[in-house]
Amino acid sequence: MQLYFSPLACSMATRIALYEAGLEADYQHVDHVSRRAPDGTDIRTLHPLGYVPTLRTDDGLVLTENAAILQYVATWSRSAALAPADERGRAALQQWLSFIGTELHKAVFIPLLDRTAPDGAKAYALANAETRLPALARHLAGRTYVLDTFSIADAYLFTVLNWAQAAPIRLDRYPELVAYMSRLRARAAVARAVALETELFIAERGRPTPPPPPTRAVIDRFNDVFQNHEPSALAELVADDCTIENTDGGHHAGKAACIALWSAIATDPEIAFELEDVVVTGERATILWRLQRGAEATRGVNLMTIAGGRIASARGYIKPA
DSSP states (O other): OEEEEOTTSTTHHHHHHHHHHTOOOEEEEOOTTTOBOTTSOBGGGTSTTOOSOEEEOTTSOEEESHHHHHHHHHHHHTOTTTSOSSHHHHHHHHHHHHIIIIIIIIIIIHHHHOTTSOHHHHHHHHHHHHHHHHHHHHHHTTOSSSSSSOOHHHHHHHHHHGGGGGTTOOGGGOHHHHHHHHHHHTSHHHHHHHHHHHHHHHHHHTSOOOOOOOHHHHHHHHHHHHHTTOGGGHHHHEEEEEEEEETTSOEEESHHHHHHHHHHHHTOTTEEEEEEEEEEETTEEEEEEEEEETTEEEEEEEEEEEETTEEEEEEEEEEEO
């Protein structure tokens, strides 16, 4: 079985769980730039959003999402130390996996750690922390673990709270959380995972930044999005200040707006795209398309400018075929 991970990302929770259970796995380090692993796998071919963790079992099952993977490991290990066996205990486990995943991971830490998140999103996340962290601290007061014994909820919670080192979150305001993190760091499986992934993280981030992909590679990947009706690659292809001007008078500014427009077109099952020609000159590209929607056929031309390996601007023209 392969675990596709990135150092100190949320995938570390699965590593901790596997170490706790004494289970073996083939750990595949997904490069944060290329999104490829040493076995040659592009993580985007396994996970629709290109995220880690992704788990691939020996019989071909592919699992994504922390909560699902952690519960699979707990079931596979048959270890009472990773998940309660009784119905009430399982319900409590589900409750805390949901809380950690939605109220801490996504609602607090992701906006704070995302360099592209606007200031408003970061302020919202900090406001969320002011209610979520005290609630967590109250729960952990007088407790050693999230549940009665160490479980996959602890593996996940430790991994998420560990990000406070890189976020404007002060755990020292909550003595219960500081004590909890100290207890968890003392566990052999946690200490082993943190030491290994910290070393990998330092080595990965210390590498020289690779040059941006050439214009032709960006355009080819962009065209694949439409021909395969799969827009997940757009996030890495579109610049933050991208703009689109279309012949219908539409103006779209900013990465989110450009991705939304192109995603809506790319996912339309009634449109068939036929690439007719691509001409690349330096950082400029001309794309000629034939679009078929039912009996209606049109030809389209996209004029694009690429900067730093990302689409900076686009102008679109269409006419009847």
